[in-house]
Amino acid sequence: MSGRDRARPGRSPPHSVGQSVPAVRICRAMMGGVLQQTEAVALRAEGQDPRLRPFVNPAGDRAPMSGANASNIQAVSRAFMLLELMNRRAWSSVGQLHKDSGLPKPTIVRMLQTLMQCGYVVKDPRQNGYSVTLRVQSLSCGFHGDPLVVEAARPWAIALTRELHWPVGVAIPNGDSVMIRFSTIYDSSISPFHATLNMRLSLFANALGLAYYAFCPESEQEMLRAMVGDRESALLSSREKGWLEWRVKRARERGFADRDPGTEPRNSGTIAVPIMLDERVAATIGITYFRRGVSAADAARYVQALKRTATAIAKQIVSLERVGAAGSDA
Numbered sequence: 001m002s003g004r005d006r007a008r009p010g011r012s013p014p015h016s017v018g019q020s021v022p023a024v025r026i027c028r029a030m031m032g033g034v035l036q037q038t039e040a041v042a043l044r045a046e047g048q049d050p051r052l053r054p055f056v057n058p059a060g061d062r063a064p065m066s067g068a069n070a071s072n073i074q075a076v077s078r079a080f081m082l083l084e085l086m087n088r089r090a091w092s093s094v095g096q097l098h099k100d101s102g103l104p105k106p107t108i109v110r111m112l113q114t115l116m117q118c119g120y121v122v123k124d125p126r127q128n129g130y131s132v133t134l135r136v137q138s139l140s141c142g143f144h145g146d147p148l149v150v151e152a153a154r155p156w157a158i159a160l161t162r163e164l165h166w167p168v169g170v171a172i173p174n175g176d177s178v179m180i181r182f183s184t185i186y187d188s189s190i191s192p193f194h195a196t197l198n199m200r201l202s203l204f205a206n207a208l209g210l211a212y213y214a215f216c217p218e219s220e221q222e223m224l225r226a227m228v229g230d231r232e233s234a235l236l237s238s239r240e241k242g243w244l245e246w247r248v249k250r251a252r253e254r255g256f257a258d259r260d261p262g263t264e265p266r267n268s269g270t271i272a273v274p275i276m277l278d279e280r281v282a283a284t285i286g287i288t289y290f291r292r293g294v295s296a297a298d299a300a301r302y303v304q305a306l307k308r309t310a311t312a313i314a315k316q317i318v319s320l321e322r323v324g325a326a327g328s329d330a
Contacts, residue, residue: 085100
Protein backbone atom coordinates (compact mmCIF):
# COMPACT_ATOMS: atom_id res chain seq x y z
CA MET A 1 0.00 0.00 0.00
CA SER A 2 1.16 3.49 -0.68
CA GLY A 3 0.50 6.88 0.79
CA ARG A 4 1.59 8.42 4.08
CA ASP A 5 -0.53 8.46 7.17
CA ARG A 6 -0.17 11.83 8.86
CA ALA A 7 -1.45 12.83 12.26
CA ARG A 8 -3.65 15.91 12.24
CA PRO A 9 -4.14 18.52 14.94
CA GLY A 10 -6.82 17.51 17.37
CA ARG A 11 -6.69 13.87 16.33
CA SER A 12 -4.78 10.94 17.73
CA PRO A 13 -2.13 9.52 15.38
CA PRO A 14 -3.01 6.51 13.23
CA HIS A 15 -2.68 3.10 14.82
CA SER A 16 0.43 1.09 14.11
CA VAL A 17 0.21 -2.19 12.25
CA GLY A 18 0.54 -4.31 15.36
CA GLN A 19 -1.89 -2.32 17.50
CA SER A 20 -5.28 -3.87 18.28
CA VAL A 21 -8.32 -1.80 17.37
CA PRO A 22 -11.58 -2.96 18.97
CA ALA A 23 -14.30 -3.69 16.44
CA VAL A 24 -16.71 -1.47 18.35
CA ARG A 25 -14.50 1.58 17.78
CA ILE A 26 -14.21 0.83 14.08
CA CYS A 27 -17.96 0.43 13.66
CA ARG A 28 -18.69 3.60 15.61
CA ALA A 29 -16.17 5.56 13.57
CA MET A 30 -17.54 4.31 10.27
CA MET A 31 -21.16 4.76 11.33
CA GLY A 32 -20.56 8.13 12.94
CA GLY A 33 -22.30 11.38 12.33
CA VAL A 34 -20.38 12.67 9.31
CA LEU A 35 -20.68 9.46 7.30
CA GLN A 36 -24.34 9.00 8.17
CA GLN A 37 -25.21 12.59 7.24
CA THR A 38 -23.31 12.62 3.94
CA GLU A 39 -24.82 9.29 2.92
CA ALA A 40 -28.33 10.48 3.73
CA VAL A 41 -27.75 13.62 1.65
CA ALA A 42 -26.51 11.51 -1.25
CA LEU A 43 -29.53 9.22 -1.13
CA ARG A 44 -31.94 12.15 -1.09
CA ALA A 45 -30.09 13.66 -4.06
CA GLU A 46 -30.79 10.43 -5.89
CA GLY A 47 -34.49 10.82 -5.11
CA GLN A 48 -34.53 8.03 -2.53
CA ASP A 49 -35.56 7.97 1.11
CA PRO A 50 -32.54 6.86 3.15
CA ARG A 51 -34.87 5.44 5.79
CA LEU A 52 -36.53 3.03 3.39
CA ARG A 53 -33.86 1.99 0.93
CA PRO A 54 -32.86 -1.69 1.43
CA PHE A 55 -29.30 -2.57 2.28
CA VAL A 56 -27.39 -4.19 -0.59
CA ASN A 57 -23.95 -5.53 0.23
CA PRO A 58 -21.09 -5.68 -2.30
CA ALA A 59 -21.74 -9.40 -2.92
CA GLY A 60 -25.19 -8.59 -4.25
CA ASP A 61 -27.24 -10.16 -1.45
CA ARG A 62 -30.26 -8.17 -0.37
CA ALA A 63 -31.47 -7.76 3.20
CA PRO A 64 -34.43 -5.34 3.37
CA MET A 65 -34.32 -2.97 6.31
CA SER A 66 -36.00 0.26 7.27
CA GLY A 67 -35.43 3.24 9.50
CA ALA A 68 -32.12 4.59 10.77
CA ASN A 69 -30.51 1.14 10.83
CA ALA A 70 -30.85 0.81 7.04
CA SER A 71 -29.12 4.16 6.48
CA ASN A 72 -26.35 3.34 8.95
CA ILE A 73 -25.65 -0.11 7.51
CA GLN A 74 -25.70 1.06 3.91
CA ALA A 75 -23.27 3.85 4.74
CA VAL A 76 -20.86 1.36 6.30
CA SER A 77 -21.32 -1.09 3.42
CA ARG A 78 -20.47 1.55 0.82
CA ALA A 79 -17.46 2.80 2.76
CA PHE A 80 -15.97 -0.66 3.08
CA MET A 81 -16.74 -1.39 -0.56
CA LEU A 82 -14.72 1.68 -1.59
CA LEU A 83 -11.83 0.58 0.65
CA GLU A 84 -11.85 -2.89 -0.93
CA LEU A 85 -11.84 -1.42 -4.44
CA MET A 86 -9.04 1.00 -3.58
CA ASN A 87 -6.90 -1.87 -2.25
CA ARG A 88 -6.71 -3.27 -5.78
CA ARG A 89 -4.73 -0.31 -7.15
CA ALA A 90 -1.90 1.88 -5.99
CA TRP A 91 -4.05 4.93 -6.84
CA SER A 92 -7.75 5.20 -7.72
CA SER A 93 -9.55 8.06 -9.43
CA VAL A 94 -13.17 8.98 -8.76
CA GLY A 95 -13.96 7.83 -12.29
CA GLN A 96 -12.45 4.39 -11.69
CA LEU A 97 -14.32 3.97 -8.42
CA HIS A 98 -17.55 5.07 -10.11
CA LYS A 99 -17.06 2.46 -12.84
CA ASP A 100 -16.19 -0.30 -10.35
CA SER A 101 -18.89 0.41 -7.76
CA GLY A 102 -21.74 1.96 -9.73
CA LEU A 103 -22.09 4.66 -7.06
CA PRO A 104 -22.74 8.28 -8.13
CA LYS A 105 -19.57 10.36 -8.31
CA PRO A 106 -20.81 12.98 -5.78
CA THR A 107 -21.46 10.16 -3.30
CA ILE A 108 -17.98 8.75 -3.87
CA VAL A 109 -16.36 12.17 -3.36
CA ARG A 110 -18.21 12.73 -0.08
CA MET A 111 -17.32 9.29 1.22
CA LEU A 112 -13.68 9.72 0.22
CA GLN A 113 -13.61 13.00 2.13
CA THR A 114 -14.98 11.20 5.19
CA LEU A 115 -12.44 8.39 4.87
CA MET A 116 -9.70 11.01 4.59
CA GLN A 117 -10.94 12.64 7.80
CA CYS A 118 -10.82 9.22 9.49
CA GLY A 119 -7.24 8.69 8.29
CA TYR A 120 -7.88 5.72 5.99
CA VAL A 121 -7.42 7.51 2.65
CA VAL A 122 -5.03 10.14 1.31
CA LYS A 123 -5.33 12.30 -1.83
CA ASP A 124 -2.35 13.10 -4.05
CA PRO A 125 -2.94 15.85 -6.67
CA ARG A 126 0.12 14.66 -8.60
CA GLN A 127 -1.49 11.25 -9.16
CA ASN A 128 -4.95 12.78 -9.62
CA GLY A 129 -6.27 10.08 -7.35
CA TYR A 130 -6.69 8.58 -3.91
CA SER A 131 -4.85 5.83 -2.05
CA VAL A 132 -5.38 3.92 1.17
CA THR A 133 -3.06 4.68 4.08
CA LEU A 134 -1.25 2.36 6.46
CA ARG A 135 -4.09 2.81 8.90
CA VAL A 136 -6.28 0.36 6.96
CA GLN A 137 -4.03 -2.41 8.28
CA SER A 138 -5.48 -1.79 11.73
CA LEU A 139 -8.83 -3.08 10.45
CA SER A 140 -7.42 -6.60 10.05
CA CYS A 141 -5.01 -6.86 12.98
CA GLY A 142 -7.63 -8.71 15.03
CA PHE A 143 -7.80 -11.56 12.52
CA HIS A 144 -5.53 -14.50 13.29
CA GLY A 145 -4.79 -17.61 11.34
CA ASP A 146 -5.52 -19.15 7.98
CA PRO A 147 -6.61 -22.65 7.04
CA LEU A 148 -3.85 -25.23 7.00
CA VAL A 149 -4.08 -25.44 3.21
CA VAL A 150 -2.94 -21.81 2.89
CA GLU A 151 0.04 -22.42 5.16
CA ALA A 152 0.95 -25.50 3.15
CA ALA A 153 0.51 -23.75 -0.21
CA ARG A 154 2.56 -20.63 0.56
CA PRO A 155 6.10 -21.89 -0.24
CA TRP A 156 4.91 -23.83 -3.29
CA ALA A 157 3.08 -20.81 -4.71
CA ILE A 158 6.14 -18.62 -4.25
CA ALA A 159 8.32 -21.24 -5.95
CA LEU A 160 5.88 -21.45 -8.87
CA THR A 161 6.03 -17.69 -9.42
CA ARG A 162 9.82 -17.85 -9.39
CA GLU A 163 9.62 -20.55 -12.05
CA LEU A 164 6.96 -19.00 -14.31
CA HIS A 165 7.23 -15.31 -13.26
CA TRP A 166 3.44 -14.77 -13.27
CA PRO A 167 1.53 -14.23 -9.99
CA VAL A 168 -0.10 -17.21 -8.30
CA GLY A 169 -3.20 -17.11 -6.10
CA VAL A 170 -4.64 -19.60 -3.61
CA ALA A 171 -8.38 -19.45 -2.92
CA ILE A 172 -10.66 -21.12 -0.38
CA PRO A 173 -14.48 -21.44 -0.38
CA ASN A 174 -16.37 -18.47 1.05
CA GLY A 175 -20.14 -18.89 0.93
CA ASP A 176 -21.34 -18.60 -2.67
CA SER A 177 -17.85 -17.66 -3.91
CA VAL A 178 -14.17 -18.31 -3.29
CA MET A 179 -11.80 -15.87 -1.62
CA ILE A 180 -8.13 -15.38 -2.42
CA ARG A 181 -6.21 -15.97 0.81
CA PHE A 182 -2.67 -15.96 -0.54
CA SER A 183 -1.12 -14.23 -3.52
CA THR A 184 2.39 -13.86 -4.93
CA ILE A 185 1.64 -10.57 -6.67
CA TYR A 186 4.45 -8.85 -4.78
CA ASP A 187 6.84 -11.60 -5.90
CA SER A 188 6.01 -10.99 -9.58
CA SER A 189 7.24 -8.06 -11.64
CA ILE A 190 4.63 -8.62 -14.39
CA SER A 191 1.37 -8.94 -12.47
CA PRO A 192 -1.83 -7.81 -14.25
CA PHE A 193 -3.26 -6.78 -10.85
CA HIS A 194 -2.11 -4.44 -8.09
CA ALA A 195 -3.65 -6.52 -5.28
CA THR A 196 -6.05 -9.46 -5.02
CA LEU A 197 -5.81 -10.62 -1.40
CA ASN A 198 -9.29 -11.22 0.10
CA MET A 199 -10.92 -10.67 -3.28
CA ARG A 200 -14.11 -12.70 -3.70
CA LEU A 201 -14.48 -14.48 -7.04
CA SER A 202 -17.39 -16.07 -8.86
CA LEU A 203 -17.76 -19.84 -8.68
CA PHE A 204 -18.93 -19.89 -12.28
CA ALA A 205 -17.06 -17.19 -14.25
CA ASN A 206 -13.65 -17.05 -12.55
CA ALA A 207 -11.02 -19.76 -12.86
CA LEU A 208 -10.28 -20.11 -9.15
CA GLY A 209 -14.00 -20.38 -8.42
CA LEU A 210 -14.80 -22.85 -11.19
CA ALA A 211 -11.83 -25.03 -10.21
CA TYR A 212 -13.60 -25.45 -6.88
CA TYR A 213 -17.17 -25.80 -8.12
CA ALA A 214 -16.45 -28.16 -11.03
CA PHE A 215 -14.49 -30.66 -8.94
CA CYS A 216 -16.61 -30.79 -5.79
CA PRO A 217 -19.34 -33.49 -5.42
CA GLU A 218 -22.69 -32.96 -7.14
CA SER A 219 -24.42 -32.72 -3.76
CA GLU A 220 -22.18 -29.78 -2.84
CA GLN A 221 -22.74 -28.20 -6.26
CA GLU A 222 -26.50 -28.27 -5.65
CA MET A 223 -26.03 -26.66 -2.25
CA LEU A 224 -23.81 -23.93 -3.72
CA ARG A 225 -26.32 -23.15 -6.48
CA ALA A 226 -29.02 -22.78 -3.84
CA MET A 227 -26.84 -20.31 -1.92
CA VAL A 228 -25.97 -17.93 -4.75
CA GLY A 229 -26.93 -14.30 -4.34
CA ASP A 230 -28.24 -11.75 -6.80
CA ARG A 231 -24.89 -11.24 -8.53
CA GLU A 232 -24.38 -14.90 -9.44
CA SER A 233 -28.04 -15.32 -10.35
CA ALA A 234 -27.76 -12.36 -12.73
CA LEU A 235 -24.61 -13.88 -14.22
CA LEU A 236 -26.34 -17.19 -14.95
CA SER A 237 -29.40 -15.50 -16.43
CA SER A 238 -27.18 -13.42 -18.75
CA ARG A 239 -25.52 -16.50 -20.25
CA GLU A 240 -26.94 -18.97 -22.74
CA LYS A 241 -28.77 -22.01 -21.44
CA GLY A 242 -26.33 -24.76 -20.60
CA TRP A 243 -23.39 -22.35 -20.24
CA LEU A 244 -22.51 -23.47 -16.70
CA GLU A 245 -22.93 -27.17 -17.49
CA TRP A 246 -20.61 -26.75 -20.48
CA ARG A 247 -17.96 -24.99 -18.41
CA VAL A 248 -18.09 -27.65 -15.70
CA LYS A 249 -17.86 -30.49 -18.21
CA ARG A 250 -14.95 -28.88 -20.04
CA ALA A 251 -13.07 -28.20 -16.79
CA ARG A 252 -13.43 -31.78 -15.62
CA GLU A 253 -12.35 -33.18 -18.99
CA ARG A 254 -9.25 -30.96 -19.15
CA GLY A 255 -8.42 -31.13 -15.45
CA PHE A 256 -8.32 -27.35 -15.01
CA ALA A 257 -10.58 -24.29 -15.15
CA ASP A 258 -10.14 -20.96 -16.91
CA ARG A 259 -11.67 -17.53 -16.59
CA ASP A 260 -14.69 -16.89 -18.80
CA PRO A 261 -13.47 -14.73 -21.74
CA GLY A 262 -16.36 -12.31 -21.18
CA THR A 263 -15.33 -11.61 -17.58
CA GLU A 264 -13.32 -8.46 -16.84
CA PRO A 265 -10.52 -7.66 -17.12
CA ARG A 266 -10.38 -9.10 -20.63
CA ASN A 267 -6.73 -8.32 -21.26
CA SER A 268 -5.68 -10.99 -18.75
CA GLY A 269 -6.53 -14.62 -18.15
CA THR A 270 -6.36 -17.11 -15.31
CA ILE A 271 -6.08 -20.88 -15.25
CA ALA A 272 -6.59 -22.83 -12.03
CA VAL A 273 -6.68 -26.36 -10.65
CA PRO A 274 -8.13 -27.87 -7.48
CA ILE A 275 -6.04 -28.92 -4.50
CA MET A 276 -7.61 -32.30 -3.70
CA LEU A 277 -7.61 -34.14 -0.38
CA ASP A 278 -9.06 -37.56 -1.21
CA GLU A 279 -12.36 -36.64 -2.91
CA ARG A 280 -12.63 -33.19 -1.33
CA VAL A 281 -11.50 -29.86 -2.80
CA ALA A 282 -9.46 -28.20 -0.05
CA ALA A 283 -8.65 -25.06 -2.08
CA THR A 284 -7.75 -23.95 -5.58
CA ILE A 285 -4.54 -22.56 -7.02
CA GLY A 286 -4.22 -20.51 -10.20
CA ILE A 287 -1.89 -18.38 -12.27
CA THR A 288 -2.84 -15.07 -13.91
CA TYR A 289 -1.19 -13.64 -17.02
CA PHE A 290 -1.59 -11.12 -19.82
CA ARG A 291 -3.29 -12.87 -22.73
CA ARG A 292 -1.08 -11.30 -25.40
CA GLY A 293 2.06 -12.53 -23.69
CA VAL A 294 1.12 -16.20 -23.45
CA SER A 295 0.86 -18.78 -26.26
CA ALA A 296 -1.17 -21.98 -26.23
CA ALA A 297 2.03 -23.93 -25.59
CA ASP A 298 2.84 -21.67 -22.64
CA ALA A 299 -0.64 -22.17 -21.19
CA ALA A 300 -0.31 -25.96 -21.49
CA ARG A 301 3.00 -25.76 -19.63
CA TYR A 302 1.38 -23.66 -16.89
CA VAL A 303 -1.38 -26.25 -16.46
CA GLN A 304 1.13 -29.04 -15.91
CA ALA A 305 3.07 -26.89 -13.43
CA LEU A 306 -0.14 -26.08 -11.54
CA LYS A 307 -1.16 -29.74 -11.34
CA ARG A 308 2.29 -30.69 -10.10
CA THR A 309 2.16 -27.93 -7.49
CA ALA A 310 -1.36 -28.87 -6.34
CA THR A 311 -0.24 -32.46 -5.78
CA ALA A 312 2.76 -31.29 -3.76
CA ILE A 313 0.57 -29.01 -1.64
CA ALA A 314 -1.86 -31.86 -0.90
CA LYS A 315 1.05 -34.00 0.32
CA GLN A 316 2.29 -31.09 2.43
CA ILE A 317 -1.14 -30.75 4.06
CA VAL A 318 -1.14 -34.42 5.02
CA SER A 319 2.36 -34.05 6.45
CA LEU A 320 1.40 -30.98 8.50
CA GLU A 321 -1.71 -32.73 9.80
CA ARG A 322 0.43 -35.64 10.99
CA VAL A 323 2.83 -33.29 12.73
CA GLY A 324 -0.09 -31.52 14.39
CA ALA A 325 -1.63 -34.81 15.50
CA ALA A 326 1.69 -36.00 16.93
CA GLY A 327 2.10 -32.73 18.81
CA SER A 328 -1.36 -32.94 20.35
CA ASP A 329 -0.70 -36.51 21.53
CA ALA A 330 2.62 -35.57 23.14
